Amino acid sequence: xxxxxxxxxxxxxxxxxxxxxxxxxxxxxxxxxxxxxxxxxxxxxxxxxxxxxxxxxxxxxxxxxxxxxxxxxxxxxxxxxxxxxxxxxxxxxxxxxxxxxxxxxxxxxxxxxxxxxxxxxxxxxxxxxxxxxxxxxxxxxxxxxxxxxxxxxxxxxxxxxxxxxxxxxxxxxxxxxxxxxxxxxxxxxxxxxxxxxxxxxxxxxxxxxxxxxxxxxxxxxxxxxxxxxxxxxxxxxxxxxxxxxxxxxxxxxxxxxxxxxxxxxxxxxxxxxxxxxxxxxxxxxxxxxxxxxxxxxxxxxxxxxxxxxxxxxxxxxxxxxxxxxxxxxxxxxxxxxxxxxxxxxxxxxxxxxxxxxxxxxxxxxxxxxxxxxxxxxxxxxxxxxxxxxxxxxxxxxxxxxxxxxxxxxxxxxxxxxxxxxxxxxxxxxxxxxxxxxxxxx
Amino acid sequence: xxxxxxxxxxxxxxxxxxxxxxxxxxxxxxxxxxxxxxxxxxxxxxxxxxxxxxxxxxxxxxxxxxxxxxxxxxxxxxxxxxxxxxxxxxxxxxxxxxxxxxxxxxxxxxxxxxxxxxxxxxxxxxxxxxxxxxxxxxxxxxxxxxxxxxxxxxxxxxxxxxxxxxxxxxxxxxxxxxxxxxxxxxxxxxxxxxxxxxxxxxxxxxxxxxxxxxxxxxxxxxxxxxxxxxxxxxxxxxxxxxxxxxxxxxxxxxxxxxxxxxxxxxxxxxxxxxxxxxxxxxxxxxxxxxxxxxxxxxxxxxxxxxxxxxxxxxxxxxxxxxxxxxxxxxxxxxx
Numbered sequence: 159x160x161x162x163x164x165x166x167x168x169x170x171x172x173x174x175x176x177x178x179x180x181x182x183x184x185x186x187x188x189x190x191x192x193x194x195x196x197x198x199x200x201x202x203x204x205x206x207x208x209x210x211x212x213x214x215x216x217x218x219x220x221x222x223x224x225x226x227x228x229x230x231x232x233x234x235x236x237x238x239x240x241x242x243x244x245x246x247x248x249x250x251x252x253x254x255x256x257x258x259x260x261x262x263x264x265x266x267x268x269x270x271x272x273x274x275x276x277x278x279x280x281x282x283x284x285x286x287x288x289x290x291x292x293x294x295x296x297x298x299x300x301x302x303x304x305x306x307x308x309x310x311x312x313x314x315x316x317x318x319x320x321x322x323x324x325x326x327x328x329x330x331x332x333x334x335x336x337x338x339x340x341x342x343x344x345x346x347x348x349x350x351x352x353x354x355x356x357x358x359x360x361x362x363x364x365x366x367x368x369x370x371x372x373x374x375x376x377x378x379x380x381x382x383x384x385x386x387x388x389x390x391x392x393x394x395x396x397x398x399x400x401x402x403x404x405x406x407x408x409x410x411x412x413x414x415x416x417x418x419x420x421x422x423x424x425x426x427x428x429x430x431x432x433x434x435x436x437x438x439x440x441x442x443x444x445x446x447x448x449x450x451x452x453x454x455x456x457x458x459x460x461x462x463x464x465x466x467x468x469x470x471x472x473x474x475x476x477x478x479x480x481x482x483x484x485x486x487x488x489x490x491x492x493x494x495x496x497x498x499x500x501x502x503x504x505x506x507x508x509x510x511x512x513x514x515x516x517x518x519x520x521x522x523x524x525x526x527x528x529x530x531x532x533x534x535x536x537x538x539x540x541x542x543x544x545x546x547x548x549x550x551x552x553x554x555x556x557x558x559x560x561x562x563x564x565x566x567x568x569x570x571x572x573x574x575x576x577x578x579x580x581x582x583x584x585x586x587x588x589x590x591x592x593x594x595x596x597x598x599x
Numbered sequence: 600x601x602x603x604x605x606x607x608x609x610x611x612x613x614x615x616x617x618x619x620x621x622x623x624x625x626x627x628x629x630x631x632x633x634x635x636x637x638x639x640x641x642x643x644x645x646x647x648x649x650x651x652x653x654x655x656x657x658x659x660x661x662x663x664x665x666x667x668x669x670x671x672x673x674x675x676x677x678x679x680x681x682x683x684x685x686x687x688x689x690x691x692x693x694x695x696x697x698x699x700x701x702x703x704x705x706x707x708x709x710x711x712x713x714x715x716x717x718x719x720x721x722x723x724x725x726x727x728x729x730x731x732x733x734x735x736x737x738x739x740x741x742x743x744x745x746x747x748x749x750x751x752x753x754x755x756x757x758x759x760x761x762x763x764x765x766x767x768x769x770x771x772x773x774x775x776x777x778x779x780x781x782x783x784x785x786x787x788x789x790x791x792x793x794x795x796x797x798x799x800x801x802x803x804x805x806x807x808x809x810x811x812x813x814x815x816x817x818x819x820x821x822x823x824x825x826x827x828x829x830x831x832x833x834x835x836x837x838x839x840x841x842x843x844x845x846x847x848x849x850x851x852x853x854x855x856x857x858x859x860x861x862x863x864x865x866x867x868x869x870x871x872x873x874x875x876x877x878x879x880x881x882x883x884x885x886x887x888x889x890x891x892x893x894x895x896x897x898x899x900x901x902x903x904x905x906x907x908x909x910x911x912x913x914x915x916x917x918x919x920x921x922x923x924x925x926x927x928x929x930x931x932x933x934x
Contacts, residue, residue, distance in 0.1 A: 360607065360806030362707040362731035362779055432708035476686050478706035480729070
């Protein structure tokens with residue numbers, strides 16, 4: 159059976175000039191204006207007039223929950239959600255059960271991803287055994303495994319011991335890895351429930367000070383400079399963190415940073431509702447932080463958008479605020495929130511969106527065939543977005559198992575119409591199509 | 600208004616309606632037959648996730664004086680350790696046709712969650728949640744202050760407020776739901792509030808509250824005060840370095856004998872001393888202050904029953920007026 163081919167007719171490439179893309183054999187086989195029948199052949203035509211074509215989205219920060227918490231999410235359901243959100247690759251965080259701290263577990267997750275076939279699943283390896291912060295995990299074995307791990311993180315827990323962080327940063331230089339830090343000073347955040355400030359004072363919820371994030375980032379950029387290694391800062395949430403990262407980049411320190419969609423849109427004011435769907439780590443911050451994060455993403459101080467997609471079963475949120483789990487789903491809303499906060503505000507072009515959602519995260523994760531230009535010969539990992547569409551967020555209609563979307567009930571712009579993964583449409587007409595089968599669709 | 604959850608969103612109209620109704624209720628407590636038939640056939644559940652004998656028996660007495668049936672549900676620990684969720688507990692009470700749920704909970708916001716989740720139809724009265732709010736305590740404090748303030752002015756207390764009254768609240772503000780509820784209610788009733796505490800026991804963000812903040816109890820007293828409310832301080836806070844020792848705390852922020860004498864020197868003969876109880880004698884308040892003629896500790900307890908009768912009666916009879924305007928600070932911000 160010959161692989162199907164698709165002609166994407168008249169898409170606005172990265173939001174600029176309209177053109178055709180011929181997808182055949184897993185790559186962009188031809189590109190240009192009004193490709194003729196001689197080139198197109200029997201390709202299925204997709205009318206993409208009015209749609210924006212972007213490289214497939216790459217998430218550096220996804221919780222797929224498998225193995226261990228299949229009630230929250232599985233690789234299958236999480237990657238379906240990813241494809242619907244326009245993603246062609248996700249990095250699965252290590253805080254599964256068992257923790258992804260051995261070659262065996264990361265290979266399991268990698269294999270589950272291959273079998274599902276909706277996106278590339280790249281496991282993130284734990285920095286320390288069991289995320290316990292006491293002993294380095296076998297980072298080299300995970301790097302050398304079939305999963306070829308390059309991103310290491312204890313996400314959910316901060317590598318707070320400065321010596322452990324130093325050693326980890328040094329050690330991953332041996333295979334050009336990167337440590338993705340969850341910056342949260344543990345003593346300053348014991349029992350913390352929400353951002354510490356005006357709202358926590360009134361609500362009587364234990365505060366989560368900005369300095370708990372900023373002090374760790376300041377320490378880590380200095381450590382990265384000292385040992386000459388590469389640091390990635392997960393889910394930056396405060397204006398002060400932005401200033402420290404800007405300072406570090408000006409000094410030439412090799413640091414990259416990430417912001418989540420929810421921190422670009424939502425503020426701590428929502429906590430007044432007492433609805434734990436707004437409970438997340440790091441917490442929602444103040445309006446000034448939201449605007450500083452948007453500006454930093456626009457000017458490149460923050461390199462990427464990472465979803466921190468964190469599905470939970472409903473019982474984990476149907477309870478008192480203090481008893482609720484932290485985290486929000488995000489894969490199926492990420493691109494819409496980026497459009498709402500960055501494109502509709504005039505802060506970013508679609509080419510910028512491609513950079514922060516695809517090119518830059520692929521570079522940090524060292525994914526050679528992701529985040530590529532929309533040019534002939536490049537792998538056909540791409541997404542078509544209808545920027546004029548608007549939709550109401552309904553968590554019950556999502557592919558993720560998690561119903562904990564903080565955007566529930568909101569109207570957001572932009573709809574993913576089609577996602578191509580290795581040249582195969584995983585999503586067509588905004589609906590799941592079929593998975594890519596490694597070795598031949 | 601269907602629920603009583605906090606004082607930040609309580610309008611002046613509703614606050615005064617509760618205080619005026621409490622005034623009528625207090626007369627019942629002075630009669631030989633201390634009972635009204637107002638809530639006959641209605642069921643009030645005292646749902647306590649945290650021990651508090653004082654608050655529970657106050658609510659129990661209030662409900663019984665209104666002839667309601669009272670069910671005491673001590674759910675301490677059941678939320679987490681026994682695996683039963685707040686939702687299941689609420690729905691159990693709903694199935695038993697509770698008309699009002701008086702809830703005390705260790706988690707800030709639990710009463711609001713109960714009231715807004717759709718799990719239950721009953722009226723919800725917050726009997727203290729975490730470090731968030733304790734609205735009936737603030738109302739009984741305001742009731743006590745209003746009786747004193749109107750007596751001094753020679754005016755009837757019914758319909759009155761606390762305009763011009765200088766109130767000092769001193770102690771562990773950070774962990775106090777009593778302080779949080781008093782600040783908003785006293786603001787609404789026109790009093791001038793000053794919080795006094797060590798800087799470690801004030802929340803970051805207190806600068807946005809409608810009150811003054813001081814670290815110096817003596818200077819605050821010297822500036823003139825009509826009511827001093829001492830908050831309970833747990834000695835264990837010392838272990839988390841909120842203050843160096845109980846003795847240093849008592850010297851700097853406790854209402855001791857010297858400060859009691861200072862009120863006389865300042866010729867503040869009408870200044871009252873309040874405490875929500877239970878007191879740590881010798882820590883935040885000395886015995887002679889607690890037992891002095893200025894002390895309103897026992898009237899506060901008595902007034903608590905009247906205020907809780909008023910709250911139960913107004914919410915269950917449907918006579919509580921609708922709030923004229925919702926509190927603006929409760930608006931959601933999706934920006």
